[in-house]
Amino acid sequence: MSDWHTPGGQLDPLKVRAAYPILSTTPGGRPLHYLDSAATAQRPKAVVDAVSNFLLTANANPHRGAYTLGGDATAAYEGARARTAAFLGVPAEELVMLGSATEALNLVARSWGRANLSRGDVVLVTEAEHHANLIPWQQVTREVDADLEFIPVDDVTGEILWDRLEGLLKLRPKIVAVGHVSNVLGSAAPLAQIAPQIHAAGGLLAVDGCQAVANMPVNIPDTGADFYAFSAHKMGALFSGGGLWARAHLLNEMNPIETGGDMIREVRLRDATFAEGTQKFEAGTPDASGTVALAAACDFIDDLGREQIHAHEVRMLERVLRELPEALPDARILGPRDAKDRIGLVSFSSDLVHAHDLATILDRRGVAIRAGHHCAMPLHEQLELSATARVSVAPYTTDEDLDALFDGLRDARKIFAR
């Protein structure tokens, strides 16, 4: 581990930075302070090299070639699936490789949802969900005339009011779909606690793990989830790639929503039978390069250590929470007060400086943060905010990045206060 760690075993972000060539670039002539990893993580060179290496030495269509190179490609693809499954603590046979988390969440809503929901059934989500874990449920509940109900958030902090769950479970939701970590609030859902409650009420638990898998140790079986979706690019792999884990019996019962090559057993002119297991959901040529990148990203994350990443990020967030009110006194911070209750990010708003102006002013110092609704418009509406600024951290975030952030916030305050 010594490549990336201090002698004391903590992550050394200056060492980690060296693994990410982009962090030494100067977009627009300014050193880059990338604080938008929650939108997409930066890619370590090891991942980029793994992709190049696959493409330049093992590239072929997996599952098809009766030749050595095809066997190599199949082994690389299935090996990468197995590596990713191990990373998440699940059997490879239950991990469907897809194009993105969005695709994974659509698969749950549209395949499981259409088959299992009908008039009057209840689907429960939180008011803080990312659009990818909300609109598919809006669509399917509308189609089958089921009800979409919400676990509410606190009007001021945005925090999800998990103590309301018990009451809402009286509605006997067939499924409860929640983000593992909110991409606006930075809070983690108490999955281990709510999963048994939901199951006891006869429902399933679907989890959007996008913001969790790269920032904290995640072992899916410990969460109690029945479905678990995630995106490769949030882990430092390619934009393409994501996965859905589901319990084997659920996968067996589900119908594919995309059809074509590679997911079939037999095809006749007017009908077709489908393959079994994960293959049924993987129509078309498998994304071997994307999946190889994902496995390399898992390797790299484990090299850094997920506990260490989490600890480093909490240290960075502690500083953000401490210094933000000094730099921008009117900042309204969403989510938990204590950095220890946060995963990876802090969002805030300011009446003095609109989030978009803030982002533009920070950009002058090379500080990249996100401004907007972060694909969670309903949450912003509940909070009566049109946009927030979001700072997100990663194993490569340094104190210099935060120095630049606070300098930029002070710039903004000066500009707008004069």
Next chain:
Amino acid sequence: MSDWHTPGGQLDPLKVRAAYPILSTTPGGRPLHYLDSAATAQRPKAVVDAVSNFLLTANANPHRGAYTLGGDATAAYEGARARTAAFLGVPAEELVMLGSATEALNLVARSWGRANLSRGDVVLVTEAEHHANLIPWQQVTREVDADLEFIPVDDVTGEILWDRLEGLLKLRPKIVAVGHVSNVLGSAAPLAQIAPQIHAAGGLLAVDGCQAVANMPVNIPDTGADFYAFSAHKMGALFSGGGLWARAHLLNEMNPIETGGDMIREVRLRDATFAEGTQKFEAGTPDASGTVALAAACDFIDDLGREQIHAHEVRMLERVLRELPEALPDARILGPRDAKDRIGLVSFSSDLVHAHDLATILDRRGVAIRAGHHCAMPLHEQLELSATARVSVAPYTTDEDLDALFDGLRDARKIFAR
């Protein structure tokens, strides 16, 4: 152009080979003779470098960041879309970037199809379609109780009997979905001729362009198609990536089939409005790296020259058609007799040697061909074949590759004839 061409302006495959590092590798200790480009093309180093370069210098979430790097990523993504659109002769605003051709064809069948087909309507496809252009139509016609009808193939050669189209158009199909080039027969559909016939009969023409775009000049408007789908990996880009071009008014009328971030206009707790244009169909984080790779592949193909690629491939196929009967006398060759009527590939069967045995024996000489039904089971069933062997060529195919192929075929004949 001199980097890749003879002084006479023809493609020089030995020069082209040098652009593909994988072609100098020795999988299983044997020099590689890759004759399976129809399954997936090999990737030129220029494409791999473009991906690495993007990831290591411009990587950020497109469409979102209010910072310089995000602007760079957006420009790279939208620039790559524009480059690909120019390659195909269509406006960028009509080119939807998706994960694959399979996704594109599913979008046509499931979005356009579900909205426009109802009981008794007719969908017409050929008996030679790839599963990706067949099963989605089986599914939607079954769901809405429409009829799926077929343009038949010749029982012996498999050639699509286009002269039957006129009669079948009396059924007034609402849509006719055909491959531009058959991935088993190697023949091109006479699109410019059938498009006006289909339109005159009140139908739309959807084209699966997977096997065409990398092997011949394709200018979509000249084809007369109303929908045109293609896959990035068949062009030497990444596995992820593909696109759907559709006429603007069709895109406007269509509903998305995948929902989530980036494809919305406004989202409230219980409903959402969608973005306009192509964005409506691109749910989730855009695949910037895949799209950048696709643009680089377009550049590389245009560097080689599409006319020159086509001419080179015809020369290679001429030799295959000439020497195959000598090497394996009982070979039954599917598709057109004349190499000039073929795009990129030759499939055949032999009673003496089963296609899978052939592929295994060829693999001993490093020759990679495909054996099986090539995702066209119904066509094989019409021909009473369970599997065929397919040789496909590319700009990097050399006479040495074909020498090794024929040596291998003679090996097989010797083994099975003794």
Next chain:
Amino acid sequence: MGGMDDLYREQILEHHRTPHNFGQLAEPTISVDGRNPSCGDLITMQLQLDAEGLITDVAFSGRGCAISQASASLLTDELRGKRAEEITALGSPYVMELLGVEVGPSRIHCALLGLETTQKAIATWRNKA
């Protein structure tokens, strides 16, 4: 600090802090909302037009970033006495000129919201007529 500073120079900030023509008209000929859903910017543009399509009065209200609000404010100062078709012909160069600074691609939609909403108002008025 060059280009970016210009975006937040005093004139623009002044228009943001004390927008001109902010509020409601008593009897607007047309009133239209414009939105940048991705930013949450909101502008309501009200126009008073005579029968010939001459803009006789204007007011706007809204909320959002400094760029969207200042651009709208700057624009409203220019609208009185202009003809509807003149407005329809305007584009982003005109707004850049008003702001006195090039706005990069990531913020251009903020800068244009005022103009686009005005154009939408005129189109709506035309369709009514």
Next chain:
Amino acid sequence: MGGMDDLYREQILEHHRTPHNFGQLAEPTISVDGRNPSCGDLITMQLQLDAEGLITDVAFSGRGCAISQASASLLTDELRGKRAEEITALGSPYVMELLGVEVGPSRIHCALLGLETTQKAIATWRNKA
């Protein structure tokens, strides 16, 4: 040429050209089809079993690659006198031993088709009983 040649050595080709136990039984206890849809290989396996589950006779028919047909032929030579539960316990090492050669991952499904179809036949017979 090593390993690959072994796959097509004379004994295997001989079983492919003149498969043993090829054809139909007069009164099979059970007859089951097995398919490799990806290759188009097809095997029909017929078994005669006594009440104790002892295999007393066997025949197969089918078409497909040399590996699938030769493996099935080699297997049928071994089946008579074996008990149903013995067959259920067999796996790919057994088939490799019969063939006398390791079959790579890309062809393993061809080599196993005969055994898998026999196992399916036994399972079907059990379910009936």
